[in-house]
Amino acid sequence: MARESYGRLVAYLGGRLGDIASAEDALATAFLTALEKWPADGVPDNPDAWLLTIARRRQLDDWRKDKVKAKSADRLALIAEELSAADEEIADRRLALMFACAHPGIDASARTPLILQTVLGLTAADIAARFLVSPRAMGQRLVRAKARIRDEKIPFLVPEKEELSHRLPPILASIYAVYTSVWMDIDRAEALGQEAIWLASVVVSLLPHEPEPKGLLALMLYTEARRSSRKAPDGAFVPLDSQDVGLWDHEQLRLAEGLLREANANGPTGRYQIEAAIQSAHVARLLSGISNWQAVVSLYDVLGRIAPSPVVTLNRSVALVRIGQADAALADIYALAGDPRMADYLPYWTARAQICADLGRRVEAAEAFTVAIGLCWSEAERRHLEEQRSKVLC
Numbered sequence: 001m002a003r004e005s006y007g008r009l010v011a012y013l014g015g016r017l018g019d020i021a022s023a024e025d026a027l028a029t030a031f032l033t034a035l036e037k038w039p040a041d042g043v044p045d046n047p048d049a050w051l052l053t054i055a056r057r058r059q060l061d062d063w064r065k066d067k068v069k070a071k072s073a074d075r076l077a078l079i080a081e082e083l084s085a086a087d088e089e090i091a092d093r094r095l096a097l098m099f100a101c102a103h104p105g106i107d108a109s110a111r112t113p114l115i116l117q118t119v120l121g122l123t124a125a126d127i128a129a130r131f132l133v134s135p136r137a138m139g140q141r142l143v144r145a146k147a148r149i150r151d152e153k154i155p156f157l158v159p160e161k162e163e164l165s166h167r168l169p170p171i172l173a174s175i176y177a178v179y180t181s182v183w184m185d186i187d188r189a190e191a192l193g194q195e196a197i198w199l200a201s202v203v204v205s206l207l208p209h210e211p212e213p214k215g216l217l218a219l220m221l222y223t224e225a226r227r228s229s230r231k232a233p234d235g236a237f238v239p240l241d242s243q244d245v246g247l248w249d250h251e252q253l254r255l256a257e258g259l260l261r262e263a264n265a266n267g268p269t270g271r272y273q274i275e276a277a278i279q280s281a282h283v284a285r286l287l288s289g290i291s292n293w294q295a296v297v298s299l300y301d302v303l304g305r306i307a308p309s310p311v312v313t314l315n316r317s318v319a320l321v322r323i324g325q326a327d328a329a330l331a332d333i334y335a336l337a338g339d340p341r342m343a344d345y346l347p348y349w350t351a352r353a354q355i356c357a358d359l360g361r362r363v364e365a366a367e368a369f370t371v372a373i374g375l376c377w378s379e380a381e382r383r384h385l386e387e388q389r390s391k392v393l394c
Contacts, residue, residue, distance in 0.1 A: 011097035015156030030054035214263035215272035221256035222279035
């Protein structure tokens with residue numbers, strides 16, 4: 001798989017010398033050379049080793065041209081030594097690369113884009129489009145981040161176990177941010193969501209005894225299994241409780257259940273395990289037809305203690321309505337109104353509108369639906385919200 005080779009080779013080349021930009025340039029030359037030679041000569045028995053040899057030679061040539069050869073002597077010696085071992089097994093250092101990209105010394109706004117570019121090979125323009133910034137701004141952000149890794153000699157290392165609990169969360173948060181950025185808009189292509197799932201699977205494979213990566217992967221698989229049922233044949237948005245469970249990917253659900261069981265058996269319960277458990281409860285409710293909203297509320301209570309946030313409070317308020325506590329739910333919604341982040345947060349206005357509608361507050365519900373419609377970028381979901389507003393106004 002090209003993306004797997006790319007990330008593994010960038011991690012290997014960049015980690016040896018602490019210079020991601022140089023590794024990317026060298027690897028670009030290697031891939032270009034492969035495109036020229038492989039159609040005529042055939043694909044070599046060990047493609048990664050072949051690419052690595054070409055990339056190393058490119059790096060060696062670059063540093064030989066460096067006017068400040070004294071500063072490059074150690075690098076020259078290292079590359080020259082490695083050239084004689086082209087057929088060696090290439091160590092998988094992708095996780096170490098991710099930790100370098102998510103290092104506290106890297107600007108938080110650059111961490112996820114840097115992981116996407118170095119591990120997945122996405123271009124700055126592709127990443128910029130997904131993060132709603134200009135390609136130039138994203139390119140500059142990535143260049144600065146790579147320069148900081150090089151200049152500050154940020155190590156390509158998986159932290160020791162005692163540090164892992166502090167250093168792993170940014171990796172998982174970055175991956176989940178990628179996934180949710182796509183999931184919230186059902187009109188967008190699902191490719192980036194698949195990339196996020198693949199990244200999580202890499203972390204799980206490289207840290208098999210850590211529970212939270214498995215919890216995150218399970219969480220994304222639970223939601224991904226429902227992708228095809230979120231949109232009707234006519235393009236209309238279909239909310240969770242109205243989805244055809246026969247359209248769900250039951251193999252993905254089986255994998256998610258297995259991962260969640262393994263995660264819960266491996267150690268302390270974390271945020272992603274609880275979120276995955278909430279998704280599991282929703283799946284069980286809709287497949288069995290048996291209401292378990294009290295269990296969902298209880299899980300949100302636990303999540304609120306582990307990882308309190310306005311989003312947790314918001315989701316819990318929606319569940320409260322289902323157990324007959326709409327007044328308490330609305331009180332939580334009103335309390336969240338004081339958080340400036342809710343002003344343009346679509347799920348907040350959607351939840352507020354629905355709760356007000358359930359309580360018969362028709363005018364307030366219609367107003368909240370109107371705000372939600374203005375914030376919605378998905379045509380399918382916008383149509384759904386307009387239909388809900390029409391019902392309130394009837």
